[in-house]
Amino acid sequence: MAENGYRVGSFEFSSRLFVGTGKYDSFGLMKECLEASDTQVVTVAIRRDVLTPDGEAKPESILDHLDMQRYTVLPNTAGCFTAKDAIRSARLSRELLDGLGNPGANWVKLEVLADKKTLLPDPIGTLEATEALVKDDLEVLTYSTDDPILCKRLKDAGATSVMPLGSPIGSGQGILNPANIQLCLEYLKEGDPDYPVIVDAGVGTASDVAIAMELGADGVLLNTGIAGAKNPIGMARAMAHAVEAGRLAFLSGRIPRKRYASASSPLEGTFTPTTQPV
Amino acid sequence: MRVVLNGHKEIVPDGITVSGLLDQRGIEPIRVAVEINEDIVRRRTFDETVIHEGDCIEIATFVGGG
Numbered sequence: 001m002a003e004n005g006y007r008v009g010s011f012e013f014s015s016r017l018f019v020g021t022g023k024y025d026s027f028g029l030m031k032e033c034l035e036a037s038d039t040q041v042v043t044v045a046i047r048r049d050v051l052t053p054d055g056e057a058k059p060e061s062i063l064d065h066l067d068m069q070r071y072t073v074l075p076n077t078a079g080c081f082t083a084k085d086a087i088r089s090a091r092l093s094r095e096l097l098d099g100l101g102n103p104g105a106n107w108v109k110l111e112v113l114a115d116k117k118t119l120l121p122d123p124i125g126t127l128e129a130t131e132a133l134v135k136d137d138l139e140v141l142t143y144s145t146d147d148p149i150l151c152k153r154l155k156d157a158g159a160t161s162v163m164p165l166g167s168p169i170g171s172g173q174g175i176l177n178p179a180n181i182q183l184c185l186e187y188l189k190e191g192d193p194d195y196p197v198i199v200d201a202g203v204g205t206a207s208d209v210a211i212a213m214e215l216g217a218d219g220v221l222l223n224t225g226i227a228g229a230k231n232p233i234g235m236a237r238a239m240a241h242a243v244e245a246g247r248l249a250f251l252s253g254r255i256p257r258k259r260y261a262s263a264s265s266p267l268e269g270t271f272t273p274t275t276q277p278v
Numbered sequence: 279m280r281v282v283l284n285g286h287k288e289i290v291p292d293g294i295t296v297s298g299l300l301d302q303r304g305i306e307p308i309r310v311a312v313e314i315n316e317d318i319v320r321r322r323t324f325d326e327t328v329i330h331e332g333d334c335i336e337i338a339t340f341v342g343g344g
Contacts, residue, residue, distance in 0.1 A: 020344025030342065045343025048284040048336065049310055051303055062342050063309050078343050091318055092338045095311040099321045169344070201344075223344025 003247075006218055008196045009107060009139035009160035011072060015040045016213070017243045018074060018198060020223025024232065027065035033226050034071070036236035042066065043074045043109055043221065046093045063100075073097055073104035074141070077111050081122070083129035086112045090133055107139040107160065109200075109221075119169040123150050127157055134158035143200055146176075148183035155188055155195065162188055163221060166212060167202030170224040174208035175199070178215055185216045206235070206242035213246025214254065279331040296324040299335070311338045 005012040019039040024030035034042060044062060052058050066073070075093030080086035090108040097105035110133060112125035121143055127150075133140045139160040144151050146164040154162050164184045167173035175181060181199060188197050196219070199212035203225040212220050220243055229235035279292050283299075290299060296319055300307050312319040313336040319327050329335065 021342040022344045024342065043344055044340040046311070046338050047341045049305065049339040051284055051286075051305075051337070054302075054304075058304065061309065062340055066340075073340075075340070076343055088313075088316065092311040092313065092336075093340075095318050095321065096309075096338070096340065099308050099311075221344075 003251075006196065007194065008141070008198075008218075011103070011107070011139075013040045013072075013219075015240075015243075016219035016247060017041075017209075017239055018043060018200075018219060018221035019226065019236070019239075020221070021062060021066070022223050023227035027060060027062060029232060030062075030227075031065050033232050033236040036233045036240065037226065038240045040070075040072060041074050042071045043076050043223070044093075045076055045078045046089055046096065047079075068100055068102050071102075073100075073102045074107060074109050075104060076109040077129075079113075080111060081113050081115075081125075083112055083125040083132065086110060086125070086129045087132050087136075090129075090138060091136070094138065107141060108133060109141045109143060109163070110159075111143045121145055121165070123147070126150075127153060130154055130157045130159050141198065146180040146184055148180065148187045151184045152187045161196040161198055161218075163198045163200035165201040166199050166208060169201045170228075171202050172204030172224065172228070173202050174204050175211045175215075176202070178211065181212065181215050181217070189216075203239075206238040209239055209242035210246035210249070213243055214249045216250050219243070279329075281329060281332065282334045284335070284337055290329060294329050296327045296329065299329060300324070300337070303337075305337065309339055312336065313338070 005014045015038050017039045018041040019037050020043045077086040077089040094105050112122050112129050114120050114122035130140050130142050141161040142154045142159040143163045151162045166175040189195050197217050198219040198221050199217045200221040203222040209220045226232050226236045314333050
């Protein structure tokens with residue numbers, strides 16, 4: 001049942017796991033986790049550069065540790081609370097990746113957040129920024145709440161992929177509303193089965209990834225689930241297996257849930273009631 | 279002349295270019311994207327883009343993120 005690659009806009013990948021680069025104890029650990037996860041797509045954030053006084057060494061940069069030949073970089077607009085800031089951030093990232101010669105210059109993971117407590121997307125700002133960045137010729141992967149109607153509106157606005165959340169960013173609560181994710185998938189893929197839907201955020205452990213994939217998602221994006229694990233490298237491996245297991249289970253078709261048991265061993269030919277000698 | 283650089287008030291030499299500023303700060307141009315007054319400065323124009331009194335300059339780079 002080996003599959004070929006799948007497409008997200010103009011990109012083609014075989015790994016269905018997108019992995020973030022934040023919150024690792026060291027860049028060395030980050031690198032090992034990315035390798036263990038088998039990912040091809042890594043997310044980064046853009047921030048003001050640290051300006052050091054004359055003659056003072058600059059702090060280590062993620063750019064010293066990220067293999068630009070190996071990974072497609074997916075820049076995010078994390079930390080943006082208005083459409084305007086997110087658009088600005090996306091354009092700066094494009095300029096940076098263009099200079100670095102990374103194919104990720106053509107796309108962006110758009111986040112327009114509503115508040116710091118929940119980091120939930122602001123639906124109105126998200127839609128506005130999607131429209132603007134699509135006009136700007138970027139392939140926009142839009143982070144969204146798991147609202148099927150909003151997801152459809154974002155697709156209609158030209159999003160290359162819609163990324164409904166499992167649960168709030170970094171919360172580790174897993175897939176809180178599988179029924180909604182299923183509706184999102186149904187609405188987004190109606191008459192367009194190859195439209196890529198990536199479940200983003202909230203993954204706490206490998207089974208969360210498997211559940212998202214079993215529902216029919218094309219991929220999963222996560223960061224804290226690996227970086228925050230007791231053994232991040234082990235968890236990165238687990239996530240790689242989970243994404244494969246979930247995908248294969250989806251393609252293979254789960255059995256329907258039944259109210260009562262259905263024996264796997266035949267009930268005929270058992271030894272009860274015991275026959276007494278005559 | 280006075281400018282605002284990454285949110286801080288700074289003094290930079292009159293007539294300095296973007297390339298000049300990056301060089302002065304020990305920044306490799308390939309590792310940053312630059313905005314002046316919220317407009318992106320294209321990398322190929324770093325050498326000829328002159329900074330003016332009162333400009334708001336942002337020098338951005340990548341950090342880890344999800």
